[in-house]
Amino acid sequence: MVNYVIRRLMMVPLILFGVTLLIFGMLQFLSPVERSALYVREFPKNERALDALIKQYGLDQPVYVQYWTWLVGHKNPNTGEVNGGILRGDFGYSRTASQPVVDMIKHRFPATVELALWALIPVVTGGVFLGVIAAVNHNKPIDHISRIFGIVGWSFPDFVLGLLLIMIFYAKLGWLPPGRVSDWANQVVMSPEFRNYTQMITVDALLNLRFDVFWDALKHLILPIITLSYLWWALQMRVTRSSMLETLRQDYITTARSKGVAEKTVIRKHALPNALMPVVTLAGGTVLGLLSGVVIVEVIFNYPGIGSAFAAAAVQLDIITVLAFTLLNSLIMVLAYVVIDVLYAYIDPRVRLD
């Protein structure tokens, strides 16, 4: 197991190197002037100063020199001040947010993490639950309904469902508003008595014992969570169902039943753990899909996380910001793949022995 983990971790730097190459390659589509936003907040208007700026930050140097500068930053030989450098966590200046990209990410990240954490349990368990129910009731009405949900749900674009949910639960019924919190709750959150421990409003509200604020923030999260997770319910439902059906046909299940094990135990203890194997392989795709979904969901529900900032930057062609988000996304992904692979090797011994 340790061997497997080490082998797997050794791949990470290689993949990260590839990722930075790809992003740096995309950066080359920009003019040197636009790329100077990696190092300075504002570029001068007159041509002479621009040329000097390009010279100073080596934006006219060969590509490999530029790549190195992009990684480690540019050190001013006179003052010793270092600008830029993605390894230092400096992604340059965001034109759309008029602040350093890092500050914007720091500012917006907690909201997205809050959304993701709340969506985690429904995303992971919802589909499996439906799939088991469908498989246990094979060829009964509930099975047919689940199968229809499986294929129709998978065909339903998240932005269409999000708009429909807003139409029904906000515009029509007025129950679940978009945004992050209501105005009154926002005032409470902003007030000096309210202590922000994590910047995640639901968590902070509980820590401050403001249950009204907690409830308000949660109400704003319900529709985004549904929109984020139903796709994965549909997919996992299908995979769980077919895998469960196959497992239930196995001999050891018949053995368990014939020795008198209760049906509930057969399903939960004997069949489910084995049936879940193919579902775990979906995890990578699910994380990928959630990172995509967050962008759409945050835009539709006007939720102030990194996804909506990313979309705004992309629409206004603020490439420096957009590429910083893309880098962040792929870092999350590379990390997620490692975790998933190790988890999978832990569950299924065949993987680590290969």
Place this chain on the structure above:
Amino acid sequence: MTHEDTDTLEHIGRKPPNKLEKWLGTETYRALKGLVTNPVSLAGFLLLGMFILVAIFAPVLAPPPFPDDPYTIPRDGYNPVPKPPGTEWGVRPPPLPFWWEPLTGKDNWIHIMGTTSGQWDIYYGVVWGTRTSLFVGLSITAVVAIIGVILGSISAYYGGAVDMILMRVVEVFVAFPFLPAAMTLSAILTPVIGRGLFAPMVAMMFFGWTGFARLVRSDVLSVKQREYVLAAKVIGVRDGRIMFRHILPNAIYPTLVMVSMRIGSYAISFAGLSFLGIGADIGYADWGQLLAFARDWMTQLSTYWYIIIFPGVALVLFVLSWNLVGDALRDILDPRMQGSR
């Protein structure tokens, strides 16, 4: 064929192959037969046929005011308040389709599906958007599938260092979540190749091929092990011929399922990009564009339901049709599923 042969065939419940089956090969024949007898795939084909008809007859269903530029949705003034379905055209109505008067007895053109904010006609957008979706879905999938098949089979057939390098490249690409990555590249390409369909399409192709490459690789790897491939190698058949005549035809079916599913999902992603404001100019006939207009009236969507319902239903049914066909195909091709339906 001797009498005994037919006997055994009937014994195991199979009719002797007819002419068509002989000509197509057993596997292809079974797949095609399954597709036309399976109610799920039939429903998919019916829906699909409907969309293709709408796409072909778009100029008849919704005659464009400027035939040179049919993909720009005609608009009826600039009022930000949407108009409900059935409202008459006010400013400069487009030409009346010939079937309108005999069918309804009226000689004035109406907004069949209402208008969005800014008075873009939803009906025109939905009808001409069918062409956009078909074009985008088919062309992206075609390019991506071809790249994937070529790279995947090279990787699997040669193995070793080639395989190692190609698969690491794939791993780099799958570290990018599809939609944000496509948004990024499309935002970068827009100033280079201009606003329009092509920036997002190229971006989606660039990040889309990995799924096909991995699928084809694993299928080719399993077929490669079979003895007839070894036999072909022994008698000195060239690499290319083994690959394209002997291995690929036997490994291609899962790819076909994926093609069908991907056409729908690329249509979704493309509409998603236009929904977010990336891609073609405002007013281009595309379902995602129409849906994006709903964002102007979030608080009153229950009044202006038609902005999301018509393009939304079109998009969902379009994707559903491809998924139904793909789903049926998968069930037919999966031997484990035989007899369980």
